[in-house]
Amino acid sequence: MPIFVPMETNRQKKIAGVLQKDVADVIQLALREAGVTGILVSVTKVNVTSDLSIAKVYLSVFPHDQGKRILEEVNAVKSRIKHLVAQKTKNQLRRMPEVSYYIDDSLEYIDNIDKALKGKENPVDNPDLLERRKKK
Known part of the structure; x- marks a missing residue:
């Protein structure tokens, strides 16, 4: 039975x-x-709900170890960012969606795979060497 994906x-x-x-x-x-x-x-990506009221914004931070700190700072000034973006988009959007921010770890994940492939232990042969990716 196929799964319906909107x-x-x-x-x-x-x-x-x-x-x-x-x-x-x-x-x-x-x-x-x-x-x-x-x-x-x-x-890296923005997902907007079908009713256009909520937007999920995915941030990629380099270097990777600064991601958590940057996310905390962005969340601390979330309302200010929303206000500035609303001013920029006032001619294109009637209503600014509520925005939540997330760290996009895909580059870090790819980097870990690349390092593992170049290393002694190959994750293709042993998939348990890579940590599982977190579902969002």
Whole structure:
């Protein structure tokens, strides 16, 4: 029996794209103004619910060990980011969705696989060598 997976509508995709660009701009500007150097933050994906009221924003942070700290700082100024993004998107969105932020660990996961493949122990032969990826 096939599992029904709802498709993302064109409107959801459009809003996600607008939010992805504008949230990235706001966060990068805030990092520059704060004088933070050596940390790269990018918005890798945005998922918007079908009623357009909630958006999940996935952040990729380099270096990886700074991810938790950056996520805490972003969550601390969440309302300010929402306000700045709402100002940028006022001509495209009637209502700004509630935004929640998450760390996208896919690059770190890929890096671990790459290191393991180059190492002595091959995860292809022994899949237990890699830690399981967390479901979100």
